[in-house]
Amino acid sequence: MDRILLGHGSGGRLMHELIAEYFGPAFRMEGFGDAAVVKSSALLARRFELDREIREISERGTPNPELFRLAFTTDSYVVSPLFFPGGNIGELAVYGTVNDLAVSGALPLFLTAGFIIEEGFSFGQLKTIVSSMSAAAERAGVKIIAGDTKVVNKGKGDGIFINTSGIGILYEGVEIAASNIEKGDKVLISGEMGNHGMAVMSERNGISFDPPIVSDTAPLNGLVRAMLDVTREIRFMRDPTRGGLATTLKEAALESGKCMKVREDAIPVAPQVRGACDLLGLDPLYVANEGALVAIVAPRAAEDLLEAMKKHPAGSKAGVIGEVAESPEGMVLLETSIGGTRIIDMLQGEQLPRIC
Numbered sequence: 001m002d003r004i005l006l007g008h009g010s011g012g013r014l015m016h017e018l019i020a021e022y023f024g025p026a027f028r029m030e031g032f033g034d035a036a037v038v039k040s041s042a043l044l045a046r047r048f049e050l051d052r053e054i055r056e057i058s059e060r061g062t063p064n065p066e067l068f069r070l071a072f073t074t075d076s077y078v079v080s081p082l083f084f085p086g087g088n089i090g091e092l093a094v095y096g097t098v099n100d101l102a103v104s105g106a107l108p109l110f111l112t113a114g115f116i117i118e119e120g121f122s123f124g125q126l127k128t129i130v131s132s133m134s135a136a137a138e139r140a141g142v143k144i145i146a147g148d149t150k151v152v153n154k155g156k157g158d159g160i161f162i163n164t165s166g167i168g169i170l171y172e173g174v175e176i177a178a179s180n181i182e183k184g185d186k187v188l189i190s191g192e193m194g195n196h197g198m199a200v201m202s203e204r205n206g207i208s209f210d211p212p213i214v215s216d217t218a219p220l221n222g223l224v225r226a227m228l229d230v231t232r233e234i235r236f237m238r239d240p241t242r243g244g245l246a247t248t249l250k251e252a253a254l255e256s257g258k259c260m261k262v263r264e265d266a267i268p269v270a271p272q273v274r275g276a277c278d279l280l281g282l283d284p285l286y287v288a289n290e291g292a293l294v295a296i297v298a299p300r301a302a303e304d305l306l307e308a309m310k311k312h313p314a315g316s317k318a319g320v321i322g323e324v325a326e327s328p329e330g331m332v333l334l335e336t337s338i339g340g341t342r343i344i345d346m347l348q349g350e351q352l353p354r355i356c
Contacts, residue, residue: 004117026134027113028143071169073165073166075100076163077356078354079200090133094136095220098166104168114149114162120154179256181256183258184323185324186296186302188321189294190295193268195213195270199214200288212272220239220314222312223315227308246286250346260324262322266319267285273287302320332345
């Protein structure tokens with residue numbers, strides 16, 4: 001048997017064998033209960049293990065409960081194709097959820113994973129996807145502790161869909177919110193824009209480039225940790241996935257009531273990505289990223305923060321791309337390479353469907 005059957009989602013022997021053979025070993029599952037139970041001591045031990053500040057506080061006495069604020073997120077992944085240059089739907093699901101927690105100012109700890117699998121899906125592809133999720137979780141320093149599997153009729157599921165949810169603990173003294181943005185703050189990005197969306201788009205359409213376009217899919221929690229070791233004056237962070245950098249900046253402008261002024265020449269875009277966008281009539285500022293972040297920070301912290309970002313592999317191409325102004329409120333203004341000014345708004349439709 002090399003394909004998924006409807007019986008693999010029936011709750012009987014086939015489903016038990018599927019979980020025991022594929023998901024259990026990959027995610028180091030302990031039993032098959034209806035819920036994962038995480039003891040508070042284990043949660044705190046994980047925090048103590050990974051966060052120097054909490055270890056120091058614990059040596060002085062009982063930690064302040066306020067330090068243990070929880071962050072929770074969930075996302076679903078329906079990318080097409082399932083495999084693309086630089087990654088696949090499995091590791092995308094892990095890193096996407098880890099990154100959502102990280103840019104919220106949290107230390108990611110535990111994930112859950114739900115699978116909607118189409119009848120006839122290849123066991124070989126399933127094994128590759130699950131194995132890549134296991135490796136991605138290990139790289140990101142998180143544990144997949146619970147999950148669910150459903151099988152739908154052939155033609156009803158497009159291969160496989162994955163939902164992941166994640167929980168983490170917020171770092172002390174970190175308040176990430178657009179409402180904190182102030183006039184004069186600096187706008188930083190961690191690297192090139194558009195790599196993920198164009199890698200998926202090129203694979204979907206059978207287009208090749210030299211050098212090839214590879215997705216930037218990667219965990220950002222290590223980079224965020226390095227940033228927070230430098231300063232807590234990060235007002236706002238977000239990973240510019242669907243809608244790209246342009247949409248993220250517009251959201252920040254609308255939520256803060258400020259104006260984002262950025263420079264086109266300061267935004268790194270790989271030549272092959274820019275060429276692909278020109279060929280397909282796309283704007284790289286609206287193309288999705290899966291291993292990059294945008295940060296708006298206090299001006300006095302920007303220089304030291306940028307230096308720390310560049311020392312981390314996930315931020316080696318980081319740069320300051322602009323600053324925050326008081327007005328015009330809720331707008332994003334792009335200083336173009338030819339000296340003009342362009343108003344950046346949100347997309348009215350879907351530029352690249354099914355990219356995550």
